[in-house]
Amino acid sequence: xxxxxxxxxxxxxxxxxxxxxxxxxxxxxxxxxxxxxxxxxxxxxxxxxxxxxxxxxxxxxxxxxxxxxxxxxxxxxxxxxxxxxxxxxxxxxxxxxxxxxxxxxxxxxxxxxxxxxxxxxxxxxxxxxxxxxxxxxxxxxxxxxxxxxxxxxxxxxxxxxxxxxxxxxxxxxxxxxxxxxxxxxxxxxxxxxxxxxxxxxxxxxxxxxxxxxxxxxxxxxxxxxxxxxxxxxxxxxxxxxxxxxxxxxxxxxxxxx
Numbered sequence: 687x688x689x690x691x692x693x694x695x696x697x698x699x700x701x702x703x704x705x706x707x708x709x710x711x712x713x714x715x716x717x718x719x720x721x722x723x724x725x726x727x728x729x730x731x732x733x734x735x736x737x738x739x740x741x742x743x744x745x746x747x748x749x750x751x752x753x754x755x756x757x758x759x760x761x762x763x764x765x766x767x768x769x770x771x772x773x774x775x776x777x778x779x780x781x782x783x784x785x786x787x788x789x790x791x792x793x794x795x796x797x798x799x800x801x802x803x804x805x806x807x808x809x810x811x812x813x814x815x816x817x818x819x820x821x822x823x824x825x826x827x828x829x830x831x832x833x834x835x836x837x838x839x840x841x842x843x844x845x846x847x848x849x850x851x852x853x854x855x856x857x858x859x860x861x862x863x864x865x866x867x868x869x870x871x872x873x874x875x876x877x878x879x880x881x882x883x884x885x886x887x888x889x890x891x892x893x894x895x896x897x898x899x900x901x902x903x904x905x906x907x908x909x910x911x912x913x914x915x916x917x918x919x920x921x922x923x924x925x926x927x928x929x930x931x932x933x934x935x936x937x938x939x940x941x942x943x
Contacts, residue, residue, distance in 0.1 A: 690931030696753030697924030781893020822853030
């Protein structure tokens with residue numbers, strides 16, 4: 687069988703997956719705290735077999751190992767632009783790190799910040815209702831919440847002019863960012879909680895908290911559009927490889943003795 691079919695097919699598949707990555711980045715360009723993903727290509731090379739090995743299995747399987755593939759897409763965790771909203775329940779991290787949320791089933795989920803709320807149980811939570819793992823409870827009659835850059839949370843209760851401290855938000859940093867699994871809603875799951883280092887914001891290289899601020903995505907539309915055009919051209923080139931292989935097969939079938 688003509689190897690051009692396999693080479694072209696792997697190329698078409700790889701470019702399609704890369705196109706999905708770019709499309710997802712563009713779709714989330716306005717999602718607060720979104721971190722773009724990148725398509726990483728690798729070459730498929732048929733290993734050289736033992737010439738003394740009479741087994742035909744390797745030779746038969748070899749064509750499927752030619753071409754290119756897309757590995758697991760790495761995520762770019764560079765800082766997005768900070769946008770001042772003036773809303774006291776918006777929060778962002780300026781610098782590295784994540785805030786821990788108490789997910790369903792006892793999971794610890796990592797969050798880069800965003801709109802917050804006081805959930806029905808009275809705990810400070812993300813917009814999706816998941817409370818902060820610090821389990822900070824807002825007193826009844828709270829009229830204002832203040833979150834300092836150092837993570838200290840204070841509440842002003844109706845009838846009192848003096849805020850009182852109600853908790854501390856810590857920032858955690860993974861030892862290896864590549865072990866994080868991306869979930870829906872801008873959340874991440876660490877492979878092992880023991881790989882997370884917790885510290886007060888601004889200490890040990892951790893970022894500081896910014897109240898009334900949202901972190902924008904780090905997607906640059908111009909970069910994504912250029913990548914999109916390159917992938918379209920590469921897809922077209924791989925389609926022509928398949929077409930050329932088909933033409934060669936047609937020539938071979940039309941030969942007469």
